[in-house]
Amino acid sequence: MNSELSDLLPVFLAEASGRLERLHTLLPRLEEDPESRREAQRELHTLKGAGRMLKLPSLAQLCHELEELVQKTPPGWLASLQRGLDQLASALNQLGKEGQEAPTSGQEAAAPASAPDHVRLSSRDLNTLADRATRIRILARGARVFHQRLRELARLAQEGLHEEDPKQLLAVVVTTLRRLALELELGQTRLQRLAEAHLDHAVSLQMQPLGPFLQNLARHARELARELGKDVQVLLRGEDVRLDRRITKELEEALIHLVRNAVDHGLEPAAERAAAGKPTSGTLTLEATTSGPRVRLVVTDDGRGIDAAKVVEKAIARGLTTKEEAQGLSPEAAFRFLFLSGFSTREEAGAVSGRGIGMDAVAAACARVGGEVEITSTPGRGTRVTLTLPVAQRGEEVLIVKVGELKLLYPKSAVKRFHLLPAQNVVERSSHTFARLGDRLRPFISTHRLFAQPIPAVQVLLEGEAAGVEVAVAVDAVLGEEEVVVRDQTHSQAFPSRFFSGAAVTASGEPMPLISPLALQQARVAPTAKAAPSKPVRKSLKVLLVDDSFVTREMERRLLADAGFSVLVAGDAQEALTILAENPVDCLITDIEMPGMDGLDLTRHVRSLPQLAHLPVIVVSTRDRPEDRLAGLAAGADAYLAKQGLDATELVALVRRLGGRG
The missing domain is CATH 2.40.50.180 (CheA-289, Domain 4)
Incomplete structure (x- = not known):
């Protein structure tokens, strides 16, 4: 497997495990039910496509052979299918243990590969969560007893108003209230402790090592560097540091933006670095560290750096500060202007990214998870962006x-x-x-x-x-x-x-x-923003990607997002039609084999709608026979690509050409 795709392996194993489980469920009905056979073919076809995308040829070939078996139903095919599914389970199990594809023949049958811990919970964790939730519920229901006793006290106090000498009754009420208050305090303490333990356990299940996330960022950096013709070395540190997966997900786009900025604008071309006496190869460091209840994510490049004087000059021009106030600003304080919407020291936006453009989104993402962001930079030496984040999301x-x-x-x-x-x-x-x-x-x-x-x-x-x-x-x-x-x-x-x-x-x-x-x-700084001179701006094309395999969909989404496209995703044709009804897009990319309406029917349906009749459609499928391509083009597709050996450059160029023609 390609090492740069290894972060998708746990996701693939989880998806494959679910599809294998579904195939075993369908097995008893395959001989009598044609619809079950069609569903089994779809499951195997999708698994084959994901295997090919992850460069697992042996596994993909096995899925192809099983798919053919279900389609042709030769004598003894059910027994052969059962053996094949056991063989597939063994291959997945080996892949999960060693991270390498195992031979798919001559092995004994094994149980289906268990899903990664961070995807599925163990029965022990589920039992612990259920037990604590039950105890919390019991304690909460115990409050009803206090309500009843308080109502009884209120009734006694009401009756005491008619007594000639209510002192004795009032003494009973006061004593009982004190006892109730003590019991309530003890109950609340037990409830709070149990709730905190329950929350701690639930949060711990959300924690994941940052290794796959950092590796994904490194892959983005290397691919962008190749596209820009730059030589960049990416260093990773702290891959074992753990962070709440919800925070990681929230910050994904922000970190990708920082990496793009560093490679596109921070790191100089080789000739410029050589002229400045630097190594021709730039260095980008992605580092994670822990400090108590906080995690620091740091993106550092040894590139051009940012000129604080230019930042201050731009801030004065926009009315964000005065010359007098600016005299006392430290470089770190000056760099904070970069987090304001639309603030940049660059006169023109780059085709890939822009230093400062979008940094407001980085700051906003940090703020949403309760974090902070800081920039330090030295002209000619490089830039360091530090995100300080809570380890986990709580209240x-x-x-x-x-x-x-x-x-x-x-x-x-x-x-x-x-x-x-x-x-x-x-x-x-x-x-x-x-x-x-x-x-x-x-x-x-x-x-x-x-x-x-x-x-x-x-x-x-x-x-x-x-x-x-x-x-x-x-x-x-x-x-x-x-x-x-x-x-x-x-x-x-x-x-x-x-x-x-x-x-x-x-x-x-x-x-x-x-x-x-x-x-x-x-909103405060918006009124003072000066209108930029009219210049042609490269349009960010919006693409809708439709595929029922999460792994395939995610790989293609990354590929398209890395190229600068805005990507919407759908897991089936019906979801795609819903998205198309609510969002204008520039290009539709679809698989063929999907449950319900397939990709060809989706293409025909799109072509039948007046508002979408001219929408560019690209079919990307594992079906690569000439008759399959003709069927795709006959349905109305503008282009047809095979998933096996998919050329990223070809797909990106095709989307730009077709999506930009309107």
């Missing part, structure tokens, strides 16, 4: 703030200081609002204006940082603080959703939106 500490008639949530981590801000200390200047704090003017965001609420005589200024970007926000008041679970969803239709990063339900049961400090900061 988020938030402030409940009041803005006019609204109650909103604000990240507590983004607040370092509070200030009372009377109206006489608010200064309007150059379409921006400033707070006079002693002898300095502090720019801030008025949430009242953003949400169309009346401004009070005295506001509360929340001053701090979000993902390394300084932010100051004014609200009416801070009502309290809580720990909540934030969901990524739009909370209200009444306000612009871009100002919210999610929503949460408070302890009182009231849903509230969570303000995104970075989004507010970008």
